[in-house]
Amino acid sequence: VAREHIVTESIPEELDLREALQRAIDSKTKPLGSLGRLEALAVQAGIVQRTTRPSIVAPRLAVFAGDHGAADAGVSPYPKEVTRQMVRNFLTGGAAISVLCKRAGLDLVVVDAGVDDDLEPHPRLVDAKIARGTRSYLEAPAMDHEECERALERGAALAGRWADEGCNCIGLGEMGIGNTASASLLTHCLTDAPLESVTGRGGGHDDRGLARKYELLVQAVSRGGRPRDPRRALVEYGGFEIAMLAGAILGAARRRMIILVDGFIVTAAALAARAIEPTALETCVFSHLSDERGHRIQCEALGVAPLLDLGLRLGEGSGAALAFPLVQAAVDILCDMASFESAGVSTAT
Amino acid sequence: VAREHIVTESIPEELDLREALQRAIDSKTKPLGSLGRLEALAVQAGIVQRTTRPSIVAPRLAVFAGDHGAADAGVSPYPKEVTRQMVRNFLTGGAAISVLCKRAGLDLVVVDAGVDDDLEPHPRLVDAKIARGTRSYLEAPAMDHEECERALERGAALAGRWADEGCNCIGLGEMGIGNTASASLLTHCLTDAPLESVTGRGGGHDDRGLARKYELLVQAVSRGGRPRDPRRALVEYGGFEIAMLAGAILGAARRRMIILVDGFIVTAAALAARAIEPTALETCVFSHLSDERGHRIQCEALGVAPLLDLGLRLGEGSGAALAFPLVQAAVDILCDMASFESAGVSTAT
Numbered sequence: 063v064a065r066e067h068i069v070t071e072s073i074p075e076e077l078d079l080r081e082a083l084q085r086a087i088d089s090k091t092k093p094l095g096s097l098g099r100l101e102a103l104a105v106q107a108g109i110v111q112r113t114t115r116p117s118i119v120a121p122r123l124a125v126f127a128g129d130h131g132a133a134d135a136g137v138s139p140y141p142k143e144v145t146r147q148m149v150r151n152f153l154t155g156g157a158a159i160s161v162l163c164k165r166a167g168l169d170l171v172v173v174d175a176g177v178d179d180d181l182e183p184h185p186r187l188v189d190a191k192i193a194r195g196t197r198s199y200l201e202a203p204a205m206d207h208e209e210c211e212r213a214l215e216r217g218a219a220l221a222g223r224w225a226d227e228g229c230n231c232i233g234l235g236e237m238g239i240g241n242t243a244s245a246s247l248l249t250h251c252l253t254d255a256p257l258e259s260v261t262g263r264g265g266g267h268d269d270r271g272l273a274r275k276y277e278l279l280v281q282a283v284s285r286g287g288r289p290r291d292p293r294r295a296l297v298e299y300g301g302f303e304i305a306m307l308a309g310a311i312l313g314a315a316r317r318r319m320i321i322l323v324d325g326f327i328v329t330a331a332a333l334a335a336r337a338i339e340p341t342a343l344e345t346c347v348f349s350h351l352s353d354e355r356g357h358r359i360q361c362e363a364l365g366v367a368p369l370l371d372l373g374l375r376l377g378e379g380s381g382a383a384l385a386f387p388l389v390q391a392a393v394d395i396l397c398d399m400a401s402f403e404s405a406g407v408s409t410a411t
Numbered sequence: 412v413a414r415e416h417i418v419t420e421s422i423p424e425e426l427d428l429r430e431a432l433q434r435a436i437d438s439k440t441k442p443l444g445s446l447g448r449l450e451a452l453a454v455q456a457g458i459v460q461r462t463t464r465p466s467i468v469a470p471r472l473a474v475f476a477g478d479h480g481a482a483d484a485g486v487s488p489y490p491k492e493v494t495r496q497m498v499r500n501f502l503t504g505g506a507a508i509s510v511l512c513k514r515a516g517l518d519l520v521v522v523d524a525g526v527d528d529d530l531e532p533h534p535r536l537v538d539a540k541i542a543r544g545t546r547s548y549l550e551a552p553a554m555d556h557e558e559c560e561r562a563l564e565r566g567a568a569l570a571g572r573w574a575d576e577g578c579n580c581i582g583l584g585e586m587g588i589g590n591t592a593s594a595s596l597l598t599h600c601l602t603d604a605p606l607e608s609v610t611g612r613g614g615g616h617d618d619r620g621l622a623r624k625y626e627l628l629v630q631a632v633s634r635g636g637r638p639r640d641p642r643r644a645l646v647e648y649g650g651f652e653i654a655m656l657a658g659a660i661l662g663a664a665r666r667r668m669i670i671l672v673d674g675f676i677v678t679a680a681a682l683a684a685r686a687i688e689p690t691a692l693e694t695c696v697f698s699h700l701s702d703e704r705g706h707r708i709q710c711e712a713l714g715v716a717p718l719l720d721l722g723l724r725l726g727e728g729s730g731a732a733l734a735f736p737l738v739q740a741a742v743d744i745l746c747d748m749a750s751f752e753s754a755g756v757s758t759a760t
Contacts, residue, residue: 091505093614093615093725094615095615096724098702098722099722140759141757141760147754147755148440150755151440156440156747156748156754157748157749157754158446160748161740161747161748162743164747165740266759369721370719372449374447375445376441384736384740387733388733390514391511394510394511398504398505399505399506399509400500400504405506407497408490408496410614411488
């Protein structure tokens with residue numbers, strides 16, 4: 063079941079709007095239903111914006127960055143310093159997400175949710191640092207409850223600020239050495255999936271690295287358990303960027319922004335957001351199916367079918383940026399195509 | 412097996428180039444292989460353009476339009492006049508492909524390959540008309556050999572002209588009431604697929620319409636046979652737009668243009684082009700898997716895996732236009748991303 067089909071079917075006004083949107087699409091000069099998932103996307107955009115003429119204004123992509131105490135133990139093949147190095151790379155335009163956003167017309171923002179460094183100020187960098195990295199969940203909870211609450215609130219507040227600035231469509235990405243491991247632990251907590259089924263190669267572990275990572279995550283669970291409560295799961299396993307992403311989803315949904323969810327790590331945040339607020343994913347578009355082990359299980363748990371399947375496993379929001387033109391196309395079709403009547407085209411017999 | 416992996420692996424200089432391209436991609440600031448199919452696309456673009464720094468210049472989308480004598484017999488649920496009505500709609504900007512091209516930055520051109528009408532001149536309309544529609548293949552061959560040759564040549568000449576004008580990337584689409592039926596017959600001739608397995612709902616047949624269409628196509632085959640030669644198959648079953656598309660693929664491949672192949676009908680033209688010239692598809696990118704029955708079989712016969720799978724079955728080149736940003740993104744990643752060295756990012760341990 064694609065996400066687009068399960069948006070708030072219970073509210074009568076939305077049923078009327080949904081019908082009006084479908085009628086509008088069906089009047090366009092094309093065989094009925096022939097634009098497939100773009101049509102469902104167009105309906106979703108209309109429902110999200112509560113109009114039959116949705117539009118995308120000042121679209122933005124936000125990369126939330128944070129460090130993980132457990133990174134030093136070997137849950138990632140990359141050293142921890144790569145988080146801050148990549149933040150700089152985002153800001154100077156050399157990263158994949160920089161290049162993809164530029165092409166797609168997405169304004170790139172980087173949010174320091176908890177990078178283990180004092181980052182130099184930059185016009186595209188938002189300082190929302192909770193702390194310089196989480197604690198290692200191998201030894202203690204990754205953060206305390208107050209930090210978790212603060213991360214959720216800051217994420218929501220940032221989304222609200224962006225909405226105030228006129229942005230109505232936000233792509234969400236992340237950067238954080240070790241955060242695939244965090245996302246695996248969160249997914250294990252917030253779905254019924256066994257830990258092994260959601261533990262993957264992340265930045266590129268070989269078989270030995272993957273086996274070592276899995277061992278470490280088993281050790282983490284033997285310490286921290288499997289909390290089913292989203293806040294408690296975030297407290298145990300982090301990271302700050304994931305908690306802030308969950309907050310951003312909650313805040314953006316409240317402001318009726320279209321949210322483009324990226325891959326495995328942002329979907330872990332979406333699992334947490336849904337557990338906090340069951341309607342939080344109504345405005346989400348799931349952009350791509352990641353190659354990272356466990357993403358399919360997350361999507362099944364959420365009942366969503368991502369738009370793209372290109373074997374990506376980079377993160378940063380790259381899948382969200384690549385799916386953005388599809389959302390734009392869906393809106394254009396609804397708003398700019400001629401109807402059979404206006405174009406004087408004969409209908410099917 | 413994705414098309415990108417099977418491009419001319421036999422020529423030594425191309426093997427060197429392929430290696431240089433892969434090295435360039437592997438030096439970028441991202442985990443090895445993490446951009447999945449985009450990486451393979453970037454390599455293909457480099458191989459097509461014979462450079463490690465490919466670029467997309469003056470990209471264009473050409474919709475080839477033609478009428479089909481058999482349309483009157485009921486192979487389509489739409490009346491034949493819709494072909495010329497839709498051509499007008501393309502030119503005035505109201506069709507799906509008009510809207511999608513505008514957004515994607517693709518220059519839209521419409522080629523009259525054989526519309527059954529005297530179309531008014533328009534700056535975006537190319538008059539390459541072979542005749543006012545094909546004959547009905549239920550009664551006679553759709554065209555004669557001379558017409559077929561002319562259509563192939565004009566298609567190739569048009570691609571050459573566009574290359575001369577500086578365009579190095581061409582999306583291919585089509586319009587022609589009845590052309591899904593033609594494409595089914597061609598696919599039956601040019602693959603091992605039984606006719607029924609490649610006969611689908613086209614513009615939207617219900618079960619009864621589909622059964623009727625299949626009956627008509629069986630009747631056509633009982634008259635015209637199952638010629639395995641591409642020219643003879645085109646002569647028997649048309650259409651002019653499909654023959655001209657096959658010519659355009661041949662011509663564009665010769666000029667080393669990147670070709671974005673749309674859905675079922677353009678892929679039928681690709682089958683014909685490959686049968687004429689086995690290396691003709693080396694510069695093709697298969698943009699999307701159509702919902703039209705038979706497209707999957709065509710793709711399997713060609714050994715290609717389309718990029719998108721969005722349930723589209725519109726034609727016009729809509730899938731090609733939607734996949735175009737992915738090609739652009741692939742080229743951008745190769746040309747604009749920083750390397751680990753240039754960005755000062757640490758590599759994996």
